[in-house]
Amino acid sequence: MTIAEGTLTDLLTDVRRVASERLAPIAHAGTDGRVNRDLLRALSTEGVLGMLFPGHGTDGAQTTAETICLLREALAYGCVEAEVALAMQGIGGYPVLQSGQRHHLDRWLGPLREGTAVAAFALTEPDAGSGAAALRLEAVADGDGWRLHGTKMWTTNAPDADFYTTFARTTQGAGARGVTAFLVPADSPGLKATSVELFAPHPIGRLDFDSVRVTRADVLGEVDRGFRVAMKTFDLFRPSVGAAAVGMAQAALDAAVRHTSQRQAFGQALGRQQAVAHALSDAATKLEASRLLVRAAAAAHDSGDGRVTAKSAMAKLFATESAQQVIDTAFQFHGASGLRAGHLLEGLYREIRASRIFEGASEIQRDIIARDLYRDTPIGRRAGGTAKAAELSATGAN
Structure with missing residues (x-):
């Protein structure tokens, strides 16, 4: 391991260095x-993958949301x-780590950690992006297993993955409760x-699944509880979407x-012009607020806070929307040079x-936050409260 042990600030600095000096040329x-x-x-x-999958051998040790964010x-x-x-790698591999059967861990955890298997x-x-209840990939019962169609x-x-954590409907008409998670190898007929x-x-x-065969040995978690x-x-992982946005911004x-x-420009550095300096000051303020929201959401997850879904939605919403604005501002002040292909901006x-x-559009994050705000009111209870918010939160392009 080349990244030094130390404080969280040390970790941030070391990973930045490794990313720019060693990983960027390979990328x-x-x-x-x-x-x-x-x-x-x-x-x-x-x-880095060792910090994402911190266990030794095939034990199911997990990292923290704070570490993933950093x-x-x-x-x-x-x-x-x-x-x-x-x-x-984390989004595809963590369902195996968290919910996989022993043979799944024995087969896949080491290669995931070593980067030799792709999840x-x-x-x-x-036709199903912003609501898990709308999933239509069908798992048709077939003997001791199912056939996947869709x-x-x-x-x-x-x-290019070696396996796909796949969510299919095993019970029709049951909404989110009728979905099962399967580990489907990439070479499945x-x-x-x-x-x-x-x-x-x-x-x-x-x-595209054309009668892909899966059995109970392929189930992650429980049937109908995917x-x-x-x-x-x-x-x-959701707070860390905001963390990635913070890093880019x-x-x-x-x-x-x-x-x-x-x-x-006009006889002085651009930064001495008040319009430029103030715009970058606003960008810095939004960026720092985003970082604090992200870390608060990560802490909420790691402490078992019951409002982690709403706090994560706030962090993702604010950080990604703010990062878009910060990057646009930086782009504007680079002028035509930022338009060059291959330029950082x-x-x-x-x-x-x-x-x-990804992982739920900004509009969905606002829905989740609103449902949390109203969860103890009559309209919140009629809408299904936190259960509905949770269902919405497991959506997006994945």
Whole structure:
């Protein structure tokens, strides 16, 4: 492990350094829209995956939301591709770690930690994005198991993953309570995975299931309780979406401060112009508020706070929306230079846009927050209160 043990500040600094000096060159050598296995192995070699999956051997030790937030913020600052790779490995792998059977842990946990196996998370469908109750991938009973029929869309790490954490409907008409989570190996007969080209070059794809066979040995958690599997992972990872946005925004702000301190216009540095200085001051304030919200949400998860879903929604909403504004401001003050292909701001501008959609769009986060506000009122109880908010929170492009 090359990242030094120490304070949380030390961790943030060390991971930033590793990301920019060691991971970025490997990331840049990869292919847009496809899994970079060299990058995943490097994340393991540098000790980052070991912090995400902290156990030894095949024990089920889990990390904290605080650690995930620090890792994603630091990686996003130094190498966004590495942050995306870590997040997708975590989202796909944690359902196995948290809810897998012993043979799942024996088979997959070591390779996940070593970066030699690629995990994926398949929840969203073409017609089911912002509500788990609408999932239609059908699991038809077949002897001691099921046959999966249907399509998943916006699946992380497709088509290059080694297995897909897949959510299918095992009981019709039961809403979120009729969904089961399965571990589906990528080489399963009848499974076809194809790549989807995105605005930001993330490895995302489509899965088509044509009578894919699964059994009880493939179930993660309990039959018809797969929604719980998804929620455990989302509650852990959602604050860190905001953390990644903070990391990207900090990189943009730092670049803007450097640029405006040197760029001369009208006889003085841009940074001496009040309009520029005040805009960057506002950006810095939003960024610091975002960081505090993210860390508060992570602390809420790690302490078992019952309002973690709402607090995570607040952190994701504010941090991602603010980061978009911070990066846009930094872009504006770079002028035409920021428009060059390959410029830091050009890349961050494309990357940040997805964060306002993935793991629940900003509008869904507002719904979750509103339901929490009204949960003890008559309208909140009629709407289903926190249960409905939780159902909404396990959504988005995954």
